[in-house]
Amino acid sequence: KAGVTQTPRYLIKTRGQQVTLSCSPISGHRSVSWYQQTPGQGLQFLFEYFSETQRNKGNFPGRFSGRQFSNSRSEMNVSTLELGDSALYLCASSGSTQETQYFGPGTRLLVL
Amino acid sequence: QQQVKQSPQSLIVQKGGISIINCAYENTAFDYFPWYQQFPGKGPALLIAIRPDVSEKKEGRFTISFNKSAKQFSLHIMDSQPGDSATYFCAARDYNQGGKLIFGQGTELSVKP
Numbered sequence: 001k002a003g004v005t006q007t008p009r010y011l012i013k014t015r016g017q018q019v020t021l022s023c024s025p026i027s028g029h030r031s032v033s034w035y036q037q038t039p040g041q042g043l044q045f046l047f048e049y050f051s052e053t054q055r056n057k058g059n060f061p062g063r064f065s066g067r068q069f070s071n072s073r074s075e076m077n078v079s080t081l082e083l084g085d086s087a088l089y090l091c092a093s094s095g096s097t098q099e100t101q102y103f104g105p106g107t108r109l110l111v112l
Numbered sequence: 113q114q115q116v117k118q119s120p121q122s123l124i125v126q127k128g129g130i131s132i133i134n135c136a137y138e139n140t141a142f143d144y145f146p147w148y149q150q151f152p153g154k155g156p157a158l159l160i161a162i163r164p165d166v167s168e169k170k171e172g173r174f175t176i177s178f179n180k181s182a183k184q185f186s187l188h189i190m191d192s193q194p195g196d197s198a199t200y201f202c203a204a205r206d207y208n209q210g211g212k213l214i215f216g217q218g219t220e221l222s223v224k225p
Contacts, residue, residue, distance in 0.1 A: 033211050042216075043201060043218075045213065045214070048210055050210065050211075099144045099146075099161070100146070101211060102158065103155035
């Protein structure tokens, strides 16, 4: 089985812009979670989608949003980018037990 | 509020030695405790995981020890190798919140040859 894929892998944006990141889960996985990783804050949960519905949300501002499509692919969007949004954004998918999460390689976002 | 506390922040071990990383938690709703290994430029990869009804789980050179009453769990890496040099994260899942994982702050392990 192919692993979790994320596109793009690297992205440079300027403050005020918006960005959309994409995640394709492992085939058959219906749960997709997003995490932000920074040196200072570590890995922080953004949100989880299951069968096109947001099931959980972390403590991030409304500028961070996401969605999931019928094929389980997911996108996350960050609007009005701030310098502090520079981070590695990780997507993880899990199967029916929703225990084991498999991570993609991440999208590294740099906001200038 | 840090729900999973991990220590040490960094660890240097000689080749062949034992690496030990500790985590503690408070939330009794946590029901699944995975450890992830992350190399630079890569996403975290699941290493080994345990449920609270088991006190120890071993896979190859990696062992999780779990103390439910103390709400602590630890990762032991036996016969540590330079290739084990990476950042290790413990995590916990709240069964009330689906697939959401709460991560510890990470331990940067360096194994010296």
